[in-house]
Amino acid sequence: MTQTIRVVDKILGANDAVAAENRALFDRVKVFALDILGSPGSGKTSLVCRTAREAGLRMAVIEGDIATARDAEKVAETGVPVVQINTGGACHLDASMVKTALEGLDLTALDLLVIENVGNLVCPAEFELGEHAKMVVSSTTEGLDKPAKYPLAFQKSKCVVLNKIDLAQPTDFNLAEYRKEVAQVKGDLAVVEVSCRTGEGLEGWYEWLRRAVADLRGS
Amino acid sequence: MHELSVCQSLLRVIEDHLPSTDCRVTVVRLRIGALSTIVPEAMHAAFPIASESTAAEGAELQISRVPIAVRCEDCGGRTELDAPPIICGFCGSVRVRVEAGDELLIESFDVEEPEV
Numbered sequence: 001m002t003q004t005i006r007v008v009d010k011i012l013g014a015n016d017a018v019a020a021e022n023r024a025l026f027d028r029v030k031v032f033a034l035d036i037l038g039s040p041g042s043g044k045t046s047l048v049c050r051t052a053r054e055a056g057l058r059m060a061v062i063e064g065d066i067a068t069a070r071d072a073e074k075v076a077e078t079g080v081p082v083v084q085i086n087t088g089g090a091c092h093l094d095a096s097m098v099k100t101a102l103e104g105l106d107l108t109a110l111d112l113l114v115i116e117n118v119g120n121l122v123c124p125a126e127f128e129l130g131e132h133a134k135m136v137v138s139s140t141t142e143g144l145d146k147p148a149k150y151p152l153a154f155q156k157s158k159c160v161v162l163n164k165i166d167l168a169q170p171t172d173f174n175l176a177e178y179r180k181e182v183a184q185v186k187g188d189l190a191v192v193e194v195s196c197r198t199g200e201g202l203e204g205w206y207e208w209l210r211r212a213v214a215d216l217r218g219s
Numbered sequence: 220m221h222e223l224s225v226c227q228s229l230l231r232v233i234e235d236h237l238p239s240t241d242c243r244v245t246v247v248r249l250r251i252g253a254l255s256t257i258v259p260e261a262m263h264a265a266f267p268i269a270s271e272s273t274a275a276e277g278a279e280l281q282i283s284r285v286p287i288a289v290r291c292e293d294c295g296g297r298t299e300l301d302a303p304p305i306i307c308g309f310c311g312s313v314r315v316r317v318e319a320g321d322e323l324l325i326e327s328f329d330v331e332e333p334e335v
Contacts, residue, residue: 002245005236006327011229011249091221122256123221126323151303152254155317184304187313 015127018095022102022130026113032213033113035093035129037153038137039146040119043163045071046196047137047205048114052078055206057213059112062101064093066118081105092123095130111213121150132216133158140164140173147185154185158212159192161205166195222261225323226269232325233275239332244275246329252285252320253301259284278328287320 010016026033038044048061052075060081063072072084083101085093098115107113115131117124125134134157138146141164147154154160160182168175175193182189192208194201233244247266251257259282266280286299291307292315298308300320306313 002329002331004327004329007236007325011323011325126256148303152256183313
């Protein structure tokens with residue numbers, strides 16, 4: 001005899017439950033947790049390193065990569081605490097990986113925890129880690145079409161940092177057109193134009209971050 | 220490309236709801252939003268691998284696609300879309316709130332008890 005079992009439950013419910021535990025911890029210690037998404041080569045690690053050196057925030061970093069500790073080594077040079085997660089083939093971080101990584105970090109006396117996800121605009125968008133915000137690092141060299149092609153990553157984000165703005169002209173990148181593309185995926189999504197090479201625009205990004213940290217403190 | 224790990228999570232949910240230890244799952248019904256990054260074809264490819272030697276081995280996966288639904292904050296209209304641009308279909312505003320389309324849900328599954 002066939003019996004139908006009604007469930008109506010989130011498939012990733014188990015991940016969401018661990019994410020909620022992580023989030024409760026971040027809220028308790030008042031550390032703003034940021035999940036950074038972006039294509040390989042968009043400049044995520046460069047942005048993390050400059051932020052570590054220049055934003056004036058007490059931060060720690062979790063680096064997610066399929067393999068190697070190269071990103072963590074770069075971040076460690078800035079002097080901030082960093083934990084590397086190697087996913088061993090998985091294309092995204094999940095909440096349990098972050099929970100394990102948190103054991104290696106002292107969250108007290110921090111303002112900001114940056115979680116640099118695996119370079120991929122697809123899968124990381126689907127997994128909650130317990131973060132207060134997701135964001136996308138994109139770059140002029142990737143072209144205009146990333147928001148339309150990867151709408152979930154942009155839809156779930158609170159900010160887009162558009163990197164390599166110094167290369168906008170040589171790559172014929174149309175900034176007004178890009179802002180329009182972003183708005184057509186998420187109307188109120190902030191776009192901050194920066195160059196991690198020249199430093200242009202980074203102060204605007206640090207401003208966004210400091211405000212996010214202050215808002216959490218105030219809540 | 221993360222469909223295999225999604226299938227593994229799905230199988231854990233099914234396992235938690237199994238009415239008995241010796242029943243066999245024959246059909247699994249999912250609702251996947253159009254905004255989701257999950258590719259149905261990849262789910263169909265991954266599910267037999269993930270479900271091997273479980274109660275759901277050999278089960279049929281039925282996936283229904285949920286359109287993106289947005290509510291306009293300017294005119295109040297509700298629009299259903301299959302893909303971006305995610306804008307109001309009535310007034311064209313980008314000031315819209317996503318009400319549906321990012322879900323990744325298991326709706327139900329069928330089980331057969333062994334003949335006694």
